[in-house]
Amino acid sequence: MEHWIEKIDAAETLEDLEAIRIALFGKKGELSKAFAQMKNVPAEEKPKVAKELNQLKQRLTKIFEEKKERLEEKALEEKLKAESIDVSLYTPRPQSGALHPVMKTMDKIIEHFASLNFSVEAGPLVEDEFHNFEALNLPDYHPARDMQDTFYFKDGKLLRTHTSPVQIRTMMRQKPPIRMICPGSVFRRDFDLTHTPQFNQVEGLMVDEKGKVSFANLKWILEDFLRTMFGDVDVRFRPSFFPFTEPSAEVDISCIFCEGKGCRVCSQTGWLEVLGCGMVDPNVFKAVGYENVSGYAFGLGVERFAMLLHQIPDLRSLFEGDLRLLEQFQ
Numbered sequence: 603m604e605h606w607i608e609k610i611d612a613a614e615t616l617e618d619l620e621a622i623r624i625a626l627f628g629k630k631g632e633l634s635k636a637f638a639q640m641k642n643v644p645a646e647e648k649p650k651v652a653k654e655l656n657q658l659k660q661r662l663t664k665i666f667e668e669k670k671e672r673l674e675e676k677a678l679e680e681k682l683k684a685e686s687i688d689v690s691l692y693t694p695r696p697q698s699g700a701l702h703p704v705m706k707t708m709d710k711i712i713e714h715f716a717s718l719n720f721s722v723e724a725g726p727l728v729e730d731e732f733h734n735f736e737a738l739n740l741p742d743y744h745p746a747r748d749m750q751d752t753f754y755f756k757d758g759k760l761l762r763t764h765t766s767p768v769q770i771r772t773m774m775r776q777k778p779p780i781r782m783i784c785p786g787s788v789f790r791r792d793f794d795l796t797h798t799p800q801f802n803q804v805e806g807l808m809v810d811e812k813g814k815v816s817f818a819n820l821k822w823i824l825e826d827f828l829r830t831m832f833g834d835v836d837v838r839f840r841p842s843f844f845p846f847t848e849p850s851a852e853v854d855i856s857c858i859f860c861e862g863k864g865c866r867v868c869s870q871t872g873w874l875e876v877l878g879c880g881m882v883d884p885n886v887f888k889a890v891g892y893e894n895v896s897g898y899a900f901g902l903g904v905e906r907f908a909m910l911l912h913q914i915p916d917l918r919s920l921f922e923g924d925l926r927l928l929e930q931f932q
């Protein structure tokens with residue numbers, strides 16, 4: 603039986619060992635056979651032979667178990683080696699997307715007015731002259747139509763030049779009171795350092811029974827809004843003109859770059875123009891069939907807000923999609 607010790611020793615894998623186990627320790631294995639032979643041993647020798655056989659079995663079992671343990675360790679080691687992960691290996695990170703600074707600014711504006719219970723309205727980008735101009739007190743002979751260089755289609759439709767037509771549509775659909783903003787894309791035939799043919803606006807409108815909405819309300823709403831956006835700034839209202847509002851004003855904030863002392867961004871004036879606003883012109887109410895109401899409206903360019911908030915010097919960089927700029931807003 604000594605040759606089994608050599609065999610166990612020579613086993614290289616757990617499979618080899620399993621074959622040995624069956625041939626040696628199995629039901630029909632060599633040891634079972636040897637024990638079966640006991641019946642042929644003369645009675646007086648039985649105890650001695652049995653003792654020797656049991657000792658042999660114990661020895662073989664011990665050698666077998668030790669070998670098995672070693673082979674199992676070896677197998678585990680090989681498995682770990684094969685499955686190991688090189689944590690120092692360089693893998694480029696996938697690029698994650700981010701909201702464009704203009705959209706972020708838009709969201710901030712929307713959130714502010716939504717928190718004051720303004721509804722958020724949308725409308726078509728392709729408009730007609732009635733909603734974009736006529737209903738807004740801009741008849742076709744009106745010289746103020748030149749203020750907004752319009753893209754026309756052959757059928758007389760146009761790309762909206764401001765989001766004011768959404769206000770017209772909302773007023774025609776709903777009864778007062780109205781408290782809404784309309785964010786979205788607008789289009790003008792203009793392209794230079796400070797103008798792009800497409801940009802974004804947010805306009806606001808508040809309408810209620812006559813006497814309930816005043817210029818004082820408008821001032822408060824806008825001052826509160828501008829301080830949310832720009833922090834502790836001075837706000838000033840300058841008389842101005844828009845066909846759809848009367849009286850009208852343009853709104854300035856004290857320059858956030860020089861705190862009003864005068865710098866290049868504010869052209870040494872100490873002020874930055876950020877908004878147009880006014881009390882809704884009676885002709886606008888007439889066009890949408892409203893009577894005995896008063897209201898205010900305001901409008902702003904989102905790109906201008908984004909540029910001021912993030913100190914982006916050139917408007918056009920907001921439209922180029924340069925990842926080096928956009929990555930800064932993740």
Ligand code: PHE
Nearest residue numbers: 764766844878879899900901
């Ligand atoms: N609709 C104006 C524009 O696009 C902005 C504005 C809206 C001005 C409401 C005053 C009141 O220029």
